[in-house]
Every structure is written in C-alpha cells, then in structure tokens.
Amino acid sequence: MASRSATSLFDPAIARRAAIEAFRKLNPRTLAKNPVIFVTEVVSLGVTILFLRDLITGNGEALFSGQIAAWLWFTVLFANFAEAVAEGRGKAQADAMRRTRSDTRAKRLVDHKHLDGAFEEVNALDLKVGDIVLVEPGDLIPSDGEVVAGIASVNESAITGESAPVIRESGGDRSAVTGGTMVLSDGIKVRVTAAAGSTFLDRMIALVEGAERQKTPNELALSILLSGLTIIFLIVCVSLWPVALYSGATLSVTVLVALLVCLIPTTIGGLLSAIGIAGMDRLIRFNVVATSGRAVEAAGDVDTLLLDKTGTITFGNRMPSEFIAVSGVPEQALAEAVLLSSLADETPEGRSIVALAKSRYGLTEMDLSQAGATIVPFTAQTRMSGIDLKGRSLRKGAVDSVLASVGLGDGGGPPDFRAAVDKIARTGGTPLAVAENQRLLGVVHLKDTVKPDIKERFAALRAMGIKTVMVTGDNPVTAAAIASEAGVDDFLAKATPEDKLAYIRKEQQGGRLIAMCGDGTNDAPALAQADVGVAMQTGTQAAREAGNMVDLDSDPTKLIEVVGIGKQLLMTRGSLTTFSIANDVAKYFAIIPALFLATYPELGALNVMGLHSPRSAILSAVIFNALIIIALIPLALKGVPYKPIGAAALLRRNLLLYGLGGIVVPFIGIKIIDLAVSTLHLA
C-alpha cells in the first residue's frame, strides 16, 4: 500500500496555522456548536469582566481573578487549537490536491456524436456532463468520466499516491477515469460524468478539509451526554451559592466559575471534533476515502464482512500444489514433462507450474528456440496445450481431453490416477492430466491458493465478533474446501449479484450490519445496500457511486483495516469521555476543601493532596483542566490503539487505563502544578 507522506503530529507549519485558527474560532457563533466549550467561553468572559473590575477597584483580587480568567481562556483556546490542528493536517493534503486541479485545459469534441471530429480547447471548469474530451499523453484528465474510445496507461498517483500506472480502456470494468490523473501513453476519449465542483477530486478535497463535516450520529449522541452533564454541573454550581451562604461562606463568582469549568467535561468536549476529523484523516492516510463520517462509524459496528474470494482470500489465479505421478512413472520424469509442456504457456498458471517444477525438482529451463520444438497452443476445442520436440509429444490439459487423446474413455485410466483426480476435485482443486506419446504420466494439482496470513486475520475478526462470509462463483464443493482452508465462517457459492443482495438483506433483517467491497457494475446494488460498501478505485463509475467508501489502492483485504479504524474512532471517544468524567473526582478534592476551609476548618481533612492554599488549589485545578487538553491532543489525533482481543478484554483494558487513570492522574497533576504555583508565589 502506498501510504501518504506521514505528517508529524505537530508539524511546525500546521501548529502555527492552528494557533492563529484557534483565535479565529473564538467567534461565539462557531463555538455554539460545541456546548461545553461555548459555556466555558461565556463564563471566561464573565470572569474577565470581574478581573477588570478587580483591577480598577484595586481590591487585591486582581492577581487571582486575572490568572483564573487567563486559564479559562486558555481552556477554550486549547480546545480550538486541537480542532484546528486536526483540520490543518487535512488542509495540507487538500492543498496538494488542489494544485493538480487548477487551470487544467480540456480538449472538448465540438460535436460529441462524431468521435473523430475536431476538438476545441476549453477550461476544464467549463465542461458539462455528457461532453466528450480527448486526452492525449501528458494531459491531465479534466474531469471524472468514462472512457468511450481507446486504451491508455494512466498515472493516478494524484489520487492514490501509487505511482505505477494503471490501464484504462473503453468497455468493461476498467473504463472509469478520475479527474486530475494523467494519461501517460496513447490517447483516450472520455465522456464527462461529473460536473465541475462535484468530481471525485473535489469531494476528496472537501472531505479532507473537513468542510463538509457534519456531526455523525454517535458524535451527536455523545454531545447530548456532555450537554446533559454540563447542565447538571450548572445546577450544582448555581445551587451551591445559597447553600454556601447558609453555611456562612460567601463564594465569589470567580471560584464558582472555576469549579464549574473544572466539572463540566471540557476535556472530551474540547477534543470531540478533533477526534472525528482525525478518524476521517486516518482513513484517508490509509488511502480509503469515505463519503461521510457516518460510514466510518458504521464500519466500527460491522457484524458481517462479505469478501470476494478471488483477490481477497486467495491469490487471483490458481497455482499448482503438487505433481502426482501414476505408478511406474518416476515423479522426476513427470515433473520434467510438466515443465516442458508448460514452457510456452504464458498464463499465470503456466508460469507458476514452471516455477514449481524448477524450485521443487531442481530442473532448469531449456531454450525453446532450439531445433524441432513445435508449440501446441491451448484452444477451446482441444482443451490441452503442449509441445512437440525430437519425437516427444507432450500434452497437458483437462482430464477428459487428455484421456481422449491417449485413447482412453471418460473415467478411464489406472486406479491410482482416478483416485488422485477424484481427490483433487473433492477438495476444490482442478486436476490437469499430463501425457507423453500416448502414455498417461500423471496429474497436476492446481488449486486456488489461500493467502498465507489470511486465516489468522479471520481469527482476529472472529475475536472482534465479526463474521466473515466468502463470496465466490465456484461450485459449492470448491467453495466449501476453500472456505474451510481460509477459516471463513460462511460462504456463498455460485453467487450471482442477486444472491449477494439477498444475503445482505437477510443479514440486515437479523439486525446485523454488513460491509462488502466490489468493483463491477453488477456489484453496485449490493454496495448500495450494504452498510459499508467499499468500491475499488479501479472499478466502474457505477460501483464508485454506489459505495460509501472508495479504496484508492483497490485492495479488498483493506476492508478488515477499515473496520479497525471505525472501532478506533469510537473507542477514542469513549475512552476520553471516561477519562474526562473520572478527572472530576480529584478536582472536587482540590476545590471543595479550598472553598470552605475558612467556614469549616474540619473540611481540611478532605485536602488529601495537601495543597498549599485554597487559592493555589483552585488555580492548580483550573490549570490542570486546561493543560490536559493539550496533553491529550496527540492521543485524540492518533486514536486509542485497537487490538482485536474481544469486547470484554478490550473494555477491561481501556477501563483500567482511562477510568482508573482518569481518577489517579489529576491527583498527581494538580499536586505538581500546586507545587509550581506556590513556589512561584502565583497564589
């Protein structure tokens, strides 16, 4: 996979821009979308006014209220900064993409009925859907479209980051081209399918910039929890004033505000949108583009993965696993015959047979150009191929055809030969018979080779509670054999696109969420029906429109990682929420005794941290509350690491780390800050 250049977490350029952006985000209209931070801003403003009053009246409170006000503003700014850094990382990528798009010229056919007609040069932005453009070597493709004539190799690195060129041709499943990519050789004519401003590149730019960002369902639900907690703590702080008065303590607005801001979940409130943006960003760095944040969340919830056999579970082509000689024929002789008969076979199967013969039997390739070699190519009629040389006639092919060529009927041949053929067919493989000069030598076992590490990956998925389903056009026998070898939970044999769609519907009826990937036009309905549909970048336009994610590397195995990224996004939110709420315990132990020490000296017993003075305690809690946001930005951007160890173990681990950690860390943090504050005589 070609990964995008990794931006370091605090790239100085991004940090600088984010710092400026943090101030711009103070605009209350922007902040109102984030209730927790909005409340913080409002009360910061209040305390600032009090600070000014203290400064003018000179009542000796100014140092304290000034510092509190400053740290409250820092809390808001740090939250804004977190969001700006997350956005900034996306912007840096978007700028690079935008450069490829600006001032592209297009050669538009004057009359799009005549493909051979004249063309005129226009600005790419003036193209309309349905226009046909000519793209020649060295030209950028001006917009998304479909190749209507010609074949070309195209460099799509602007989109995928992968520099190896890909072939695009008219008709079939490789006809889609993307605006902003460059034609390297030959010329193609492309029908424009996207209007200016809504091309794939445009959408991608908007997406990485976070411009189209809307709160996702889960983010919304979490915001409600946070708003609810904010209201609860508002009630707590407001009602504390009369109760304190009853107890003989007059609380200043400054300390009540300090208490409020420490209690409301500013940590998660400040980092929430950064987490969401970073989640999308992680996916993009992974070369998968999601059309919405909702799709990323859905990925975390997936229960069933529908995986195409070919390319995902097995290598795309069949490979030989063994050569089985009939009795009386030495295995080495069979191997040599196989090697010779396959030398001219340029198909991947043929090449892999040669490779096996060489590696396992130590044979060497011979030069076919030497005298007397006649190549017998494969035809649909003979269903065999081979070679004639120096009186040797070697043939390899479908079992019945080879049997017929050696004068044996269907089902003939020695018993050990039959046994080998049957066994291969039973396990889902393909037997190829080999004969030399009318004599049957043996059989080659061709099989779909399961990718080496795939079984472990499916086991990991099972541990996450995700069911894997293999989809294949093979017959049920073959499918079952491969399914058991790869360790998938279920398979769909002889699958038509309708079968896929029906399977997805059935699973969804049972309340499960389905993810699948596909590339062909016939996959489009299923991609649209699935909760997470990943279309391959190399696929057709229809498939790319139907899915809610596009994989730029066109690697179907990535579906598994996409699920992990979705889970990571949700986990990061949950863990930081827990951390944020758990923090409040320590803050109470800092602030409550500080508020009432003068009235009830007995409450000094609650000052378990041994903080220096009431004021230093309150100030330290507020400072901790602001600094923890900055401290957690890296975690919010990188995400809480996800390990496929099952829900219970995962929960235990995160609970220990973020729940217990959330209780303990602030006790230590506030104590250290208090030491600093009292040493510097700030309070």
Add this chain to the structure above:
Amino acid sequence: MTVLGWLQILLVLVAVVAAAIPLGRYIAKVMSGERTFMTPVIAPVERVFYALSGVDAKREQGWRSYTLAMLAFSAAGLFSLYALQRLQGYLPLNPQGFDGVDPALAFNSAVSFITNTNWQNYGGETTMSHLTQMAGLTVHNFVSAATGLAMAFALIRAFTRSEAKTIGNFWVDLTRGVLYLLLPLSIVLALVMVAGGIPQTLLASVEATTLEGAKQVISVGPVASQEAIKELGTNGGGFFNANSAHPFEGPSAWVVMLEAFSLLLVPVASVIAFGRLVGNWREGRSLLATMGIVLILGVTVLYAAETFGNPILTALGVDGAAGNLEGKELRFGQALTALFSVGTTGTSTGSVVAMHDSFTPLGGLVPLFNMLMGCITPGGVGAGIYGILVLAVITVFVAGLMVGRTPEYLGKKIETREMKLAMLAILIYPLLVLGFTGVSVMLKTGLDSLNNSGPHGLSEILYAFASTTANNGSAFGGLTGNTLWYNTTLGLAMFFGRFAYVVPVLALAGSVAVKRKAPASVGTFPTDGPLFVGLLLGIIVILYLLQYFPVLALGPIVEHFAMLAGKAY
C-alpha cells in the same frame, strides 16, 4: 457490629432472594398475560373490570397513548384524593370526627399518595378519618405501586420486542398488577401481621388504665391492612405518625424483619422477572448484583457508624460500647435498624423504624445518599427497574464506546434519541433536589421549620427534598414539613420527581421498541457479567457523587469531621 446482628441481616436478605425467584417467575407471567395458578380465580374478576370500564384488553397502546392513560389515571387519583380529604368531615366512617384537611396539606398528601411517595406531613391518627385512610390512602397504596410496575414492564417489553409500535396496555398492566400480585400478597401478609400483633379494627381507640390508675386513650384502627401494602407496594405511609417504630406497626423484632422482607420482595422479584422476560436471567442477575452491592455497602456503613457511636456523647459519660442508640427502638437494635433504614430508602418505601435524624452523620448519609441516587437499590415497585435501566443505558453508552461499537443494550442500539431521553430523566433529580434546597435555605420560611442549624439543618432540608423527589417519603425528622412553603414545594418535588421522570422513560420505551433487535456477538459489550456490574456501580457512584458532593460536604461530611473533633452543631 456483632455476628448475631449480621446473621439477622443475612437471614432477611437470603429469604428475600429465595422468595423473589419464584415470585419473579410469577410476575413475568402475570405481566405478559400468561396463565398462572391464580388465573382461574382472578380472570373472571379481571374481565368484569375491563367490561365495566370498556377496556379492550387485547389492544395494545403506543408509548404516547400509554403515557396519556397513565397521566389521566394519576390526575383522576390526584383530584379525587384531594376532594376526599377536604370533604372527610361530611363523610361517614369518621369516628374521631375530624374536619376536612387543610388545602396545602391535602394537596401535599394527595400528590404524595398518587406518586407512591407517601411523604406524610400529617399524623395519620390525628388527621385522617378511617374512610380517607381506607378508601383514599390505602387504595392509592395499591394503584400507585401498580402504576410503577406497569411503566417498568412497558419499558422491559420495549427492550424485548423488535420493530414494535406498541409497548402494552396501561389499563391491563395496572389491573393485573393489583389483582394478581399486590392484592393477594397483601391479604396473606395482613393476616400474618394480625397474628404478629398488629391491630385491624374499625374502632378509633381503646382505653386503658395504667398501673398508676390513670386513663390512657390508645389509637387503633384498620392498621394491618394498610401495613401490608405499605411495605409490599414500597409505599411507606404509616397509619401512625411514628410509622413502623410505633408498637402497633412494628410490634416485635420478627414482625419488623417480616416488614423489611416484604418491602424488598417485589422490587427484587421484578428484577428477576426482567431477566426472564429479556430471555437471559444473567441480565437480571447483573442488575440485581449491582443493587445488592450498594445495599449491603449501605447496611455496612450504617451499621458500623451506629455501633461506633458518637465520641461527643462518650466524652459526656455515655457508655460508648453500646454505640449510638439515640432515636432507635431497643427491641430492634442497630443491626435490624440499619437493614430496615437502608432497605426502606434503597426501595422507595420510606417507612421507618428509627429516627433517621438521630443517626450519626455518616449513618444519616447512607439513607440520604440512597435517595439522592433515586431509590434504585433495589428501588420502588417498578420504579427501581426503570430507574436502573435508565442508568444502564447511560453506562452502556459510555462503556460501549470504549469497545469500539455503537453502544447497544439488550440488542438495542443506544443512539441520539435514547441519550436525549435518558439525560432528560436524569436531569430532573438534581434540578428539583438542589434547586429547592438552594431556595429553601435562602428563605426565612424555609429555615423557620428547622430544629437544628448548621450542617445538620442543611441535611434535614436536603433529606426532605431528596426523599420527596425520589418518591421515597421517609422523613429525616427535625423539619416541620406542614407549612405552606414545604407542603407546596415538597408536593411539587414529588409530582415532578415522578412524572417529569417517567414521561421521558416511557418515551424511551417507545423509542427502543421500534428498533430492530440486534443479536449479540463477541464484539458486543457484555452486560450480563461482573464487568458490567462494576461499570454500572462506577457510573452510579461517580454520577451521583459528583452531583451531590459539594452539598454533602457542607452537610453530613463536615458534621462527621466536626463530630470526630468533638464539635456539635
């Protein structure tokens, strides 16, 4: 603390669980309309009720019409009970010849009984006629409990169904709750209580001649019948002002043990019924374990605090070895008092066997905190289940995110709407408790009712609003509640504590019912094991501790430290 004391406590708890298992099964059947061994006897009566009221028992309601039915029923109860109290002077069965009840007090008492709170700003034997007690208060003891039960099972049904538009029929749930469950249990219990020495008569009083030859008038009445449902329906409104501490309500230790057993019985059995209905008894077990742990912790703290005693009194020469016995009945002792007090506040019963006001500060903190948590351990009849389910929804949301999936509880995804409703319900408690407490301590009329000043006075006011908001009804004592200010505000706290809470809960039921039920997998956050119990406990403690820590610090907590320092307020 003594071994014997703990044995007493354990005996009651074990008996509750043992009896709750079969009863839970029975409740599950009753609330899902299945046939039980009582069906042949009760079904004909049940049909008469439906026929008379024109209810089609087969037709279920959506959450909106279910809620409207519940509200209409409660409103009818409120007005009729208010009228009955005001008019009792003109009505029969009034041997003492009481006048109509004062308007503010009648409002307070009417709200109190329709909300299953049974906060009593009146002394029963000196205010209410026999008719009011029997046809008003006792009737509402049954139907307010059955209303709670109905709402709980509407919510449970919502969790068990998939893509359903309806959550049951309120009238059927109400009728079945009374006829199949509360009434038969009460009849049996009342008879046992009569055997235990609790009076059941229509006489107003008996006269006795004391040893000195003086004449003494002793109030009696139809006590046992009210006593049984008082505990079984987690009502708590005593016949007498002294409640179960009165010799005619709690004549002996074993009757009080029986009462503690009865008030825990139906809430615990309802949790078991929940487990059966959702098809996984472990789900019920994990909720029950959570409730049980809080309950036993509470008993331990209270028992320990009371036996530890009060160092100030010890310094004055009181025997410290006996612990704090102030305000307790010696025939019950500290162990039974601790169990009863924790049970009565962990459920929404609120009957008392001791003066909670006289507990040590930490001892008093336990019942107070029980109610601040909304009485969910194990909660009132019905109210406990829906209370803890709301908290489970919040717990699952926070924790479920940590396993990387959209949180789900019992196969239902917890999304924006569910969170909105759960938070709405949760919000109402601090708003009422802290809001009214804050205002009361600012007003002269609020402070005039206090017996004590300082931290203890604050505890008294806080306790009153916690008790009424959570529909518990137990009194700390020490606060004169029968004033215009408290009759009104406590009445409002009871009203909104019940209805502003349950409307979002029923909406939650509606929202959950229409969702498709997703099957559990290894990736699902498991809610039926110890991990969930720990989490739920954590969320409950943290959520409520954070809400009430400041005010508790100024009340019982500072009082505790002051007591250790030898200072009293």
